[in-house]
Amino acid sequence: MNALVSFILVCILLFIPWIGVSVLGLKILFGIVIPYACFLVFVIGLIYKIIYWARSPVPYKIPATCGQQKSLPWVRRTLKDRIESPFYTWEVILRMFLEIVFFRSLFRNLRADLSGKRLIYGSAKWLWLGAILFHWSFFIILLRHLRLFTNPVPVFIQKLDYIDSFIQSLGVPPLYITDILILAGLIFLLLRRFFDPKVSYLSYGSDFFPLFLILGIVISGILMRYYIKVDVYGVKQLTLGLATLNPTIPEGAKIGTIFYIHLFLVSSLAAYFPFSKLVHMIGIFFSPTRNMANNNRAVRHVNPWEYPVKHLTYAEFQERFKEVMEQAGIPIDEEVKPEKHEWQSWYILEKK
Amino acid sequence: MSLPKPEELIQDVELHKTPEKHWMDIKPELKKGYYLSIIDPKILEELDLPNMGKWQPYDEKWPLPENWKDIVREEILRRMEKHRSFKLFMDICVRCGACADKCHFFLGTGDPKNMPVLRAELIRSIIKGEFSTFGKIFGKFAGARRLTEDVIKEWFYYFYQCSECRRCSIFCPYGIDTAEVTIMMREILLKLGIGTDWGLKPVHNSYYIGNHVGIPPHTLKENLEFLMSDFYEITGIQVDVSKYLNRKGAEILYVPMSGDYFADPGIYTMMGILALFHYLDLDVTLSAFASEGGNFGYFNSLEMAKRLHSKIYEEARRLKVKWILGGECGHKWRLWHQYHNTWFGPIDFLEIPKSPITGTVFEHAKDSKLVHICEFTADLIAHNKLNLDPSRNDHLIVTFHDSCNPSRAMGFFEEPRFILKHVCNNFVEMPENTIKEKTFCCGSGSGLNAGENMEIRMRGGFPRANAVEYVHKNFGVNTLVCICAIDRAVLTSLMQYWVPEVSVAGVHELVANALVFPGEKERTTDLRYRPLKGKEGNV
Ligand code: SF4
Ligand code: SF4
Numbered sequence: 001m002n003a004l005v006s007f008i009l010v011c012i013l014l015f016i017p018w019i020g021v022s023v024l025g026l027k028i029l030f031g032i033v034i035p036y037a038c039f040l041v042f043v044i045g046l047i048y049k050i051i052y053w054a055r056s057p058v059p060y061k062i063p064a065t066c067g068q069q070k071s072l073p074w075v076r077r078t079l080k081d082r083i084e085s086p087f088y089t090w091e092v093i094l095r096m097f098l099e100i101v102f103f104r105s106l107f108r109n110l111r112a113d114l115s116g117k118r119l120i121y122g123s124a125k126w127l128w129l130g131a132i133l134f135h136w137s138f139f140i141i142l143l144r145h146l147r148l149f150t151n152p153v154p155v156f157i158q159k160l161d162y163i164d165s166f167i168q169s170l171g172v173p174p175l176y177i178t179d180i181l182i183l184a185g186l187i188f189l190l191l192r193r194f195f196d197p198k199v200s201y202l203s204y205g206s207d208f209f210p211l212f213l214i215l216g217i218v219i220s221g222i223l224m225r226y227y228i229k230v231d232v233y234g235v236k237q238l239t240l241g242l243a244t245l246n247p248t249i250p251e252g253a254k255i256g257t258i259f260y261i262h263l264f265l266v267s268s269l270a271a272y273f274p275f276s277k278l279v280h281m282i283g284i285f286f287s288p289t290r291n292m293a294n295n296n297r298a299v300r301h302v303n304p305w306e307y308p309v310k311h312l313t314y315a316e317f318q319e320r321f322k323e324v325m326e327q328a329g330i331p332i333d334e335e336v337k338p339e340k341h342e343w344q345s346w347y348i349l350e351k352k
Numbered sequence: 353m354s355l356p357k358p359e360e361l362i363q364d365v366e367l368h369k370t371p372e373k374h375w376m377d378i379k380p381e382l383k384k385g386y387y388l389s390i391i392d393p394k395i396l397e398e399l400d401l402p403n404m405g406k407w408q409p410y411d412e413k414w415p416l417p418e419n420w421k422d423i424v425r426e427e428i429l430r431r432m433e434k435h436r437s438f439k440l441f442m443d444i445c446v447r448c449g450a451c452a453d454k455c456h457f458f459l460g461t462g463d464p465k466n467m468p469v470l471r472a473e474l475i476r477s478i479i480k481g482e483f484s485t486f487g488k489i490f491g492k493f494a495g496a497r498r499l500t501e502d503v504i505k506e507w508f509y510y511f512y513q514c515s516e517c518r519r520c521s522i523f524c525p526y527g528i529d530t531a532e533v534t535i536m537m538r539e540i541l542l543k544l545g546i547g548t549d550w551g552l553k554p555v556h557n558s559y560y561i562g563n564h565v566g567i568p569p570h571t572l573k574e575n576l577e578f579l580m581s582d583f584y585e586i587t588g589i590q591v592d593v594s595k596y597l598n599r600k601g602a603e604i605l606y607v608p609m610s611g612d613y614f615a616d617p618g619i620y621t622m623m624g625i626l627a628l629f630h631y632l633d634l635d636v637t638l639s640a641f642a643s644e645g646g647n648f649g650y651f652n653s654l655e656m657a658k659r660l661h662s663k664i665y666e667e668a669r670r671l672k673v674k675w676i677l678g679g680e681c682g683h684k685w686r687l688w689h690q691y692h693n694t695w696f697g698p699i700d701f702l703e704i705p706k707s708p709i710t711g712t713v714f715e716h717a718k719d720s721k722l723v724h725i726c727e728f729t730a731d732l733i734a735h736n737k738l739n740l741d742p743s744r745n746d747h748l749i750v751t752f753h754d755s756c757n758p759s760r761a762m763g764f765f766e767e768p769r770f771i772l773k774h775v776c777n778n779f780v781e782m783p784e785n786t787i788k789e790k791t792f793c794c795g796s797g798s799g800l801n802a803g804e805n806m807e808i809r810m811r812g813g814f815p816r817a818n819a820v821e822y823v824h825k826n827f828g829v830n831t832l833v834c835i836c837a838i839d840r841a842v843l844t845s846l847m848q849y850w851v852p853e854v855s856v857a858g859v860h861e862l863v864a865n866a867l868v869f870p871g872e873k874e875r876t877t878d879l880r881y882r883p884l885k886g887k888e889g890n891v
Binding site: 056283302 | 365435525
């Protein structure tokens with residue numbers, strides 16, 4: 001049901017440029033205005049999110065540790081320990097690198113099954129594989145697209161394009177490997193949401209929506225490249241114009257509605273990105289359980305809003321138990337004097 | 353309340369089947385044996401906390417304060433402002449489900465709301481539904497819902513079915529820590545006046561008397577004397593307890609947990625630790641006031657945790673010690689390691705800890721001045737300072753339970769293992785996916801170790817017990833060693849239920865079994881009066 005609504009939403013998104021361009025001829029709107037507007041929303045939205053998170057302080061140093069701490073000199077710490085229980089900054093950086101680039105934590109994934117009265121845990125790397133395929137392909141495809149926004153195209157992008165399309169034999173134009181892999185990844189992630197009972201149970205419509213949307217983008221892109229050919233030269237004129245802030249709709253070029261559909265879906269994704277769960281891409285950098293060092297006892301972390309709290313003092317304690325302590329022969333502290341200490345509580349502070 | 357038999361308890365658990373209805377449409381049904389009782393309002397008052405009068409969770413209508421919605425909304429926003437973790441975790445979950453079957457409460461109940469992701473959704477959905485326009489328009493489609501009284505019941509029910517163990521967080525690709533969410537949510541509930549009896553009575557005791565179980569100073573001394581008189585009977589070694597209590601000018605302050613001088617089997621660990629102090633002739637003292645290293649405050653709010661633990665550094669200052677040594681405890685070490693110097697620092701009135709026996713400087717604790725007793729003992733063994741006879745633990749086949757907090761908030765894996773391998777000859781690890789960072793909770797952590805919620809405890813502890821059962825059946829393991837005072841108490845009940853042949857011990861109980869004192873009499877039993885291997889006839 002949720003999935004269906006998401007699917008319909010994406011279909012609606014698909015029809016908007018179709019009608020807009022092929023019926024109403026609003027090429028400037030769909031080729032220039034909307035992409036610019038959405039890109040702006042994307043950038044401003046992301047900056048807003050970053051500031052929004054950064055505004056809240058990190059009061060405590062709370063890394064989640066998955067390896068041996070640094071303690072006594074003779075306690076051996078392997079490279080794994082250093083990365084998963086980082087003490088030094090470079091170890092933290094390495095940990096973050098592995099998380100962001102190789103999805104380290106997801107690689108840990110297990111699957112629990114109950115067989116009779118026994119729990120068994122199997123390795124479950126499929127989710128990791130699907131996620132890696134999808135994210136990496138997406139990233140490479142994005143890089144590849146830079147050739148549409150640069151002139152001359154940097155050698156690096158040319159090389160990437162060349163490597164990605166090394167399967168030459170299947171016809172002209174050559175097939176991109178990432179096109180296949182991203183489809184595989186997406187379909188896996190989608191099927192999982194449909195058929196894994198737990199994942200399906202906890203999925204909202206808003207979890208299906210981006211999957212369908214990206215699927216729409218990928219499929220429209222593939223169609224454009226292999227089936228409904230568009231005038232590549234015209235497209236490049238348009239995209240280069242966008243990139244150089246000199247936007248034009250090339251005269252007479254047969255760009256084709258499919259291109260506008262592709263562009264519109266990409267724009268929608270960009271605009272949707274900062275306000276949805278997709279911000280996890282930026283959020284991971286902020287995650288305090290991953291980006292902090294496990295050196296708490298050696299290096300003090302300061303909480304900007306820490307305040308003294310109300311507590312019982314030893315003087316009050318001794319006053320209450322003096323007699324029994326004396327009887328039991330427990331030393332009494334004669335020097336201690338009752339003292340008043342300043343304190344705050346969440347009630348007092350929060351009333352302000 | 354009687355529990356079903358072990359083989360029946362988890363029969364209803366289905367890990368791969370989910371209810372027909374969407375979770376938002378399932379009304380919370382508070383099952384007996386799953387939730388804790390509510391605290392007496394008087395205790396709340398004496399702790400300067402709000403209360404809702406006398407009531408219990410099974411009451412149809414909860415006496416929420418009139419402006420409860422405002423309170424809740426305000427408290428949520430405040431916590432997002434103060435804790436980046438909470439704010440971030442509310443935004444970035446993609447519902448990938450990697451955490452779903454990592455929670456022991458899910459594995460023991462099959463209840464989808466015990467999947468960490470849905471536990472967090474219980475609040476995430478409210479934030480979307482109450483504060484986001486997007487969420488208000490799209491509602492359930494976007495995972496948003498409105499705040500109702502049922503939501504409060506649900507929060508109480510499920511945030512007290514999370515033991516803040518952080519197992520889910522290490523599997524999450526973004527490090528979303530449901531324990532952090534639970535901490536925030538319990539704080540918010542407490543702001544309404546919802547607090548548990550089992551969670552707050554110890555707080556009250558610890559605040560006014562010094563320790564969770566409310567043992568006054570003279571009884572503390574008596575208990576310790578009693579322990580050491582047993583020790584004398586077993587070993588012939590006389591330990592004078594009085595020099596270990598409230599002695600000003602000692603070099604080290606040792607902070608125990610009340611569980612260790614209050615009840616079996618914790619007392620054997622305490623016995624072992626005092627024996628070790630005596631063996632080393634260590635210049636160490638306990639404080640009758642700072643007689644609790646554990647901190648139930650933490651299971652209610654961070655502020656309450658800080659209020660309880662203030663006394664530790666203050667006692668260290670008053671007693672003029674140089675540094676602090678902490679006993680075997682789980683959540684205490686999360687606080688001591690991750691919070692203490694932020695709360696109370698800079699700790700400039702103490703010195704960088706240095707072992708007076710080996711000369712080792714504990715560089716890794718140079719700021720907080722807090723050393724774990726296992727670090728201390730491991731260092732002694734590494735420097736060959738202890739005369740150990742591991743064969744005196746030959747009647748035990750040992751496995752080690754990594755407590756959640758030292759594992760996932762500290763990375764404390766090798767020190768206790770190093771000790772164990774030197775004090776006993778039979779050591780077996782549990783299956784790889786149930787130890788170290790992937791360790792399973794005892795099922796009763798974070799203040800859930802009461803009697804009225806025994807069913808959820810036995811269910812939540814099932815994955816742990818299951819792994820113990822495996823090594824018991826395959827390797828004959830009969831002793832489960834742990835470094836946590838709550839564990840020593842609750843794993844004992846857990847084992848009695850699931851694997852009754854296995855008993856629970858602390859690391860230093862085994863250390864003292866193996867420790868050869870000069871001039872001791874020939875030992876025929878361990879600290880629990882159980883015959884040593886080959887000495888069965890002598891008892
Ligand atoms: S693993 Fe993390 S991102 Fe995935 S569902 Fe759980 S909390 Fe959300
Ligand atoms: S912190 Fe532990 S108990 Fe809580 S949801 Fe995560 S795995 Fe479950």
